[in-house]
Amino acid sequence: MPVETANTVKISKTNAVLSFFLELAKNRVLYLMVLPAIAFFVIFAYIPLTGIYYAFTNYNYADGLFGSPFVGFRNFKYFFNGGFQSPVWLLTKNTVLYNLVFIFLGNALQCLMAILLTEISGKLFKRVSQSVLLLPYFVSYVIVGTIAYNIFNVEFGSLNTLMKSLGLDVVNVYATPHIWPGILVMFNMWKGVGYGSVIYLAAISGLDREMYEAAKIDGCNVFKEIRYITLPLLKPTFIMLVLFSLGGIMRGQFELFYQLVGRNGQLFPFTDIIDTYIYRSLTINFNIGLSTAAGLYQSVLGLGIVLAVNNIIRRINKENALF
Amino acid sequence: MNNKDLQNSKIIFNIIAYFILIIAVTMCAIPFLMVLSGSFSSNPAIVKYGYSIFPRSFSLDGYRMIFLYPEEIGRAYSVSTTVAVSGTLAGLLLMTMAGYALQKKELKYANAIAFFIYFTTLFNCGLVPWYMMISSLGMKDTLWALIVPMIGNSFYILLTRNFMRQLPESLTESAKIDGAGEFFIFIKIVIPLSSPIIATVGLFLALAYWNDWYHASLFIKDTSLWPLQYKLYKILSAQMAMSQAGAENFSNSVIPTEALKLANAVIATGPIIILYPFLQKYFIQGITIGAVKG
Numbered sequence: 001m002p003v004e005t006a007n008t009v010k011i012s013k014t015n016a017v018l019s020f021f022l023e024l025a026k027n028r029v030l031y032l033m034v035l036p037a038i039a040f041f042v043i044f045a046y047i048p049l050t051g052i053y054y055a056f057t058n059y060n061y062a063d064g065l066f067g068s069p070f071v072g073f074r075n076f077k078y079f080f081n082g083g084f085q086s087p088v089w090l091l092t093k094n095t096v097l098y099n100l101v102f103i104f105l106g107n108a109l110q111c112l113m114a115i116l117l118t119e120i121s122g123k124l125f126k127r128v129s130q131s132v133l134l135l136p137y138f139v140s141y142v143i144v145g146t147i148a149y150n151i152f153n154v155e156f157g158s159l160n161t162l163m164k165s166l167g168l169d170v171v172n173v174y175a176t177p178h179i180w181p182g183i184l185v186m187f188n189m190w191k192g193v194g195y196g197s198v199i200y201l202a203a204i205s206g207l208d209r210e211m212y213e214a215a216k217i218d219g220c221n222v223f224k225e226i227r228y229i230t231l232p233l234l235k236p237t238f239i240m241l242v243l244f245s246l247g248g249i250m251r252g253q254f255e256l257f258y259q260l261v262g263r264n265g266q267l268f269p270f271t272d273i274i275d276t277y278i279y280r281s282l283t284i285n286f287n288i289g290l291s292t293a294a295g296l297y298q299s300v301l302g303l304g305i306v307l308a309v310n311n312i313i314r315r316i317n318k319e320n321a322l323f
Numbered sequence: 324m325n326n327k328d329l330q331n332s333k334i335i336f337n338i339i340a341y342f343i344l345i346i347a348v349t350m351c352a353i354p355f356l357m358v359l360s361g362s363f364s365s366n367p368a369i370v371k372y373g374y375s376i377f378p379r380s381f382s383l384d385g386y387r388m389i390f391l392y393p394e395e396i397g398r399a400y401s402v403s404t405t406v407a408v409s410g411t412l413a414g415l416l417l418m419t420m421a422g423y424a425l426q427k428k429e430l431k432y433a434n435a436i437a438f439f440i441y442f443t444t445l446f447n448c449g450l451v452p453w454y455m456m457i458s459s460l461g462m463k464d465t466l467w468a469l470i471v472p473m474i475g476n477s478f479y480i481l482l483t484r485n486f487m488r489q490l491p492e493s494l495t496e497s498a499k500i501d502g503a504g505e506f507f508i509f510i511k512i513v514i515p516l517s518s519p520i521i522a523t524v525g526l527f528l529a530l531a532y533w534n535d536w537y538h539a540s541l542f543i544k545d546t547s548l549w550p551l552q553y554k555l556y557k558i559l560s561a562q563m564a565m566s567q568a569g570a571e572n573f574s575n576s577v578i579p580t581e582a583l584k585l586a587n588a589v590i591a592t593g594p595i596i597i598l599y600p601f602l603q604k605y606f607i608q609g610i611t612i613g614a615v616k617g
Contacts, residue, residue: 051452140534160375295449
């Protein structure tokens, strides 16, 4: 057996470096082609990782990043302080609960729409309804906020116009916090069901037609078809889509929440999520340290959850796992 | 008899399905109709009767205001268009090149690079460090801040890579034997064959740019650089703040901007709605590709 001497170690290290450069040279065009992408992520994702240090400072613009006073975990203390009134608890609770509803209800509705669209008779209606259902996906969240304002506005909103015409009292929706979870869920569904149903439609169209033929010969009606063939076959897809979405449960739908709720503080206990909190901490309060600390919390917890969910996915169906 | 049962249950199903779908479709369509009708209403009518599906008194006042000062809307339009077009082109270039290179079997570090790119979706630095990076690059208050942060997207890069993996190697092999260079093969062979994925990523990217208001809210204070959606947002939020501050105080004065606001909304979304029928097919195709291969 060859003995590892200092010289052989040096040679193999040089070999490693040499083969690295040889590989780059051999495929230099290809590596050049992937360089912009690498540079992009280095600049916008990896270098900023050093900015995590902001979380441990009491940042002020004059001193910059490394000049600002180091305060250890003070920002985190603030964020975690207060038990069930702490920012971390309220925000995490809201973020997670909203996402759970968005994911489960969303997928259920998307699946339902896809099944209805598949089995319904009437080609024209099928096409038109699919188009209209998909339409909300394409408008910006600013428009969503405009629409919400159109409906809930105290003065001329359609809701209150309707209430007035029915002889009921006017409702100031923007001052009634506890109905907002319903409102936000509704708008999220409105925006996403058309899009998601396309995915389920694709899944359904991939199912084996022969089973349906056989069922029909046996005298199976539409309802039985759906219950005994379509739904069971869609279950794996449903579970996969839900699991993948659950991996991202710490990331809230920032645009939806911010455009609908904005800076309306009285709604925050029911509507504030981690992302909107971070955004406001940065843009309104200029609290760099706290904002970064909250973001770090979100990312770390998010990573943990993705890894855990991926483990679950791997147990179910190895190929679908992320890694 | 069996047949009759089948027919009956089909009819019942259709009734239920149509019922549900019609409700869903109505809920999707009505908000747009109301915005459209409000934009064509006279302001006093809105104040008096509220929004409705058909304008109670037709008027072009909202649009008149906009076109009285066309530079305002024109500038926002040109910003949005410039950003969307250049961003989409730059993004497509970056992502197709990366996707192509990463699926090449001979590339030793392809998997490492792919993971390097993918990892950014698992853990990110958060808003503040990213904001600081863009600021320190001097992109604040320039169009760069609107374009550059969105030209790279790990999901689309890996999607493109997966798509290109499917292209038969024999094509690129035979071109190589004939002496063609990598980049030449890329441009002349791979790109034309990849038009489905390019259409998909391109459309989604363009849509993201067009609807973006977030980057402007963070980085652009110069009003001449405001993109369309952000401009609309500013108009809306000013009004919302006013009405939240004390609706009663304003109920007697005519807020002259209701129709104007809605007209702005129509103009901001107009291009998308107009292009939508033509592009719907590609979007659906794209969503399907993304779901199956992503």
